[in-house]
Amino acid sequence: MPQQFIHEIRAFNRFYTNLIGALDYSRHLYLPYTLTESRVLYELAHRDEPEAADLRAELGIDAGYLSRLLAKFEKDGLVERGPSPRDPRRQRITLTPRGREAAELQEERSREAVGVLLSKVPAAERPRLTEAMRTVRTVLADARPTKPAEVRLREPGPGDLGWMVMRNAALYAAEYGWNADYEGLVARIVADFAEDHDPHLERVWIAELDGIPVGSVMCVRDDAPATARLRLLLVEPDARGHGIGDRLVSAVIAFAREQGYRELVLWTNDVLDAARRIYQRHGFVLTAEKPHRSFGRDLVGQDWRLSLHAEPA
The missing domain is CATH 3.40.630.30 (Gcn5-related N-acetyltransferase (GNAT))
Known part of the structure; x- marks a missing residue:
């Protein structure tokens, strides 16, 4: 693999990580939840009848870790767990009103943070920026290995x-x-x-x-x-x-x-x-x-x- 490609990707990762830190994501965007917990909240709020097995597959989360995370959410009154109507052996996760409120707060914080980022970019450059991000996402998604269904x-x-x-x-x-x-x-x-x-x-x-x-x-x-x-x-x-x-x-x-x-x-x-x-x-x-x-x-x-x-x- 040509070293210049590796260098550029690592440089971009360092730059973007620093940029996220400049927006203070780690201290105010996700609190009181970790990044992973916030991502799970997002998925629960944007899926119809989400199930634990689907979350594991989509996010690549260890089953034991996800179970502990959901148990914490349940203890905090954010979710309710029960058998799936489709298959009783699967576990369905439902956001409570309190959980939906927490997910909406995370969504609002995320939009505000991105708004701050874009406000520092000239209006004429914003289409080029978003198109470049779309290109990165598309190219890497196409290159990601997929496991054939068994x-x-x-x-x-x-x-x-x-x-x-x-x-x-x-x-x-x-x-x-x-x-x-x-x-x-x-x-x-x-x-x-x-x-x-x-x-x-x-x-x-x-x-x-x-x-x-x-x-x-x-x-x-x-x-x-x-x-x-x-x-x-x-x-x-x-x-x-x-x-x-x-x-x-x-x-x-x-x-x-x-x-x-x-x-x-x-x-x-x-x-x-x-x-x-x-x-x-x-x-x-x-x-x-x-x-x-x-x-x-x-x-x-x-x-x-x-x-x-x-x-x-």
């Missing part, structure tokens, strides 16, 4: 079947406006599996992304001889784009073929475009369509079928 399929553990019911109901209500009738259907399907299934012929998969449950699918016996049925394919919206749906469907197909099923069938609705594209990519063929009124909506139900005689292309 996708893992596993068998369900305690609470996962209940999570499937909850997330199916919440997601389809949010995305398609389906009512509680759909939740009732999913609950019955999951309950039937939990109470009576053959582990050699039926199975559920939970998909994790970086250790967090984000998807699921089920393979069960159908009424027709030598036929398996794919049910309850689900991928969380913020986990889409990682091929999780394809991984789940591939797992069902491989399992059904290994267990000696001759056909794999499924029922879906025409509004589920993304799922339909996944089924088509894996060779499923549409065999029937029928309009129906279900879940509070007018829908078109679809039956899809995949022959398991031949190996997939």
Whole structure:
């Protein structure tokens, strides 16, 4: 690496650190909180339903340190902690009125400090300054190594079947406006599996992304001889784009073929475009369509079928 590049970057760091000190950031901007505590307050105030796992990933904070920091905030009456409605195993952090007031005070101090800095820069130079800062941020962000997302399929553990019911109901209500009738259907399907299934012929998969449950699918016996049925394919919206749906469907197909099923069938609705594209990519063929009124909506139900005689292309 050319030494002049390293020298210039280190010189800039020293200059900017001194500049921040000249603005007295360390003595009045963050007090009574440290820089890290102030950054966490900022993130809590600018996220919808923030969770501890997301803060750790975004800020690169050690889990133990973040836990102690949040415990301090909770003791000071700044936050409340509880299970996430999305996944009870995750922790949701909510700012209290006192915590929001503290975050707003930090925000006001920050704006004032930057205002003082800009007041010393001629007006004609301010666009050049901000553009240069944007360039630095963009170039370094592009150069920052990113860890590829880790996708893992596993068998369900305690609470996962209940999570499937909850997330199916919440997601389809949010995305398609389906009512509680759909939740009732999913609950019955999951309950039937939990109470009576053959582990050699039926199975559920939970998909994790970086250790967090984000998807699921089920393979069960159908009424027709030598036929398996794919049910309850689900991928969380913020986990889409990682091929999780394809991984789940591939797992069902491989399992059904290994267990000696001759056909794999499924029922879906025409509004589920993304799922339909996944089924088509894996060779499923549409065999029937029928309009129906279900879940509070007018829908078109679809039956899809995949022959398991031949190996997939």
